[in-house]
Amino acid sequence: MGTLLLVRHGQARPFEKISDQLSEIGEQQARALGRYLIEHDIRFDEMYSGTLIRQRRTAEIVGQQFVEAGLHWPEHRTLPGLNEYDADGVTHKLIPAIAERDERFRQLLVTFEENRQSPDRNRHFQKMFEVATKAWLGGELEVEGVESWQDFKTRVRLALKQILEVEGSGRRVVAFTSGGVIGTSVQMALSAPDQQALQLNWRVKNCSLTEFTFGKDRISLDMFNAIPHLTDAGLQTYR
Numbered sequence: 001m002g003t004l005l006l007v008r009h010g011q012a013r014p015f016e017k018i019s020d021q022l023s024e025i026g027e028q029q030a031r032a033l034g035r036y037l038i039e040h041d042i043r044f045d046e047m048y049s050g051t052l053i054r055q056r057r058t059a060e061i062v063g064q065q066f067v068e069a070g071l072h073w074p075e076h077r078t079l080p081g082l083n084e085y086d087a088d089g090v091t092h093k094l095i096p097a098i099a100e101r102d103e104r105f106r107q108l109l110v111t112f113e114e115n116r117q118s119p120d121r122n123r124h125f126q127k128m129f130e131v132a133t134k135a136w137l138g139g140e141l142e143v144e145g146v147e148s149w150q151d152f153k154t155r156v157r158l159a160l161k162q163i164l165e166v167e168g169s170g171r172r173v174v175a176f177t178s179g180g181v182i183g184t185s186v187q188m189a190l191s192a193p194d195q196q197a198l199q200l201n202w203r204v205k206n207c208s209l210t211e212f213t214f215g216k217d218r219i220s221l222d223m224f225n226a227i228p229h230l231t232d233a234g235l236q237t238y239r
Contacts, residue, residue: 001170001213001214001215002164002168002169002170002171002172002173002213002214002215003171003172003173003211003212003213003214003222004160004163004164004173004174004175004211004212004213004214004219005044005172005173005174005175005209005210005211006175006177006181006182006185006209006210006211006212007033007058007059007062007174007175007176007177007207007208007209007210008177008178008179008182008204008205008206008207008208008210009022009026009052009054009055009057009058009176009177009178009206009207010022010023010025010026010027010028010029010030010054010057010058010061010206010207011023011025011026011029011206011207011237011239012026012054012239014239020052020053020054021053021054021057022053022054022057022058025206025234025235025237026054026057026058026206026207027057027061028235029058029206029207029230029235029237030057030058030061030062030207031061031065032207032229032230032232032235033058033062033207033209033229034061034062034063034064034065034066035065035229036228036229037062037065037066037229038065038066038069038071043071043072043172044073044074044172044173044174045074045168045171045172045173046074046075046077046163046166046171046172046173046174047059047063047073047074047075047076047077047173047174047175047176048076048077048078048079048082048163048173048174048175048176049076049077049078049079049082049175049176049177050078050079050080050081050082050083050084050176050177050178050181051078051079051080051083052083052084052178054178055082055083055176055177055178056076056078056176058176058207059076059176060076062176063076074174079159079162079163079175080155080159081155081156081158081159081160081162082156082159082175082176082177082178082181083177083178083181084177084178084179084180084181085147085149085152085180085181086146086147086152087180089143089145089146089147090129090132090133090136090146091129091132093143093145093146094132094135094136094141094143094146095109095128095129095132096109097141097143098131098132098135098141101141105128105131105132108124108127108128108131109128111124111128112124112125112127112128122239126202130198130202133198134195134198136148136149137149137194137195137197137198149194152180152184153184153188153194153197156181156184156185156188157188159181160185160188160219163175164214164219179201179202179204180197180201182200182201182204182208182210183196183197183198183199183200183201183202183203183204184197184201185210185212186200186210186221186224187200189212189219189220189221190221200224202238203225203238204225204238205225205227205230205236205237205238206237206238206239207227207229207230207235208225208226208227209223209225209226209227209228210223210224210225210226211223211226
């Protein structure tokens, strides 16, 4: 049996103009992960990431820890299928479209905008975003230029298939990705309803570990959302 470890990227900068980069906390989380893997003698035969900066940078920091310790770190392979769902499209295109036709949702948007600079902005954003992504997953409103849930799910499935079907037994693989991809991977492994992918996504912590075992035509969940390397509470974040 092989093992596949999915790592969510470190904390990014979601409310800043350039959001696809790690925050200082995100960089600390990645360094803590690298130290943990080395200390616990966890090694990999292959390493993948999506093409997003926050995903690649998390992988880069972990890899630096291995190289500086004189240890092998696999070649970095990128798979666009490991990229997060189109959160920017949902935020900037789908949300305004929903607000135009739904007064109750429009009030959620107004409340978030009023609190954009307040300490409660995460709470107001999450409340609005959960409603929007539920509509996105249900296909209630399709907006040109926004990747659909079905298209996202298909590319995640194909990315996993591409990783798992590489020849070789007992392979240890690590892939740096995002919460939506991890939630969807778990949902598919468990044959759970689509809605569970979003429910899982909301729980995935930054730089957390989700592990699967796999063999021919089979993948099983062994561990979800673990953070044994983030012992400092200040490094435990969701966004």
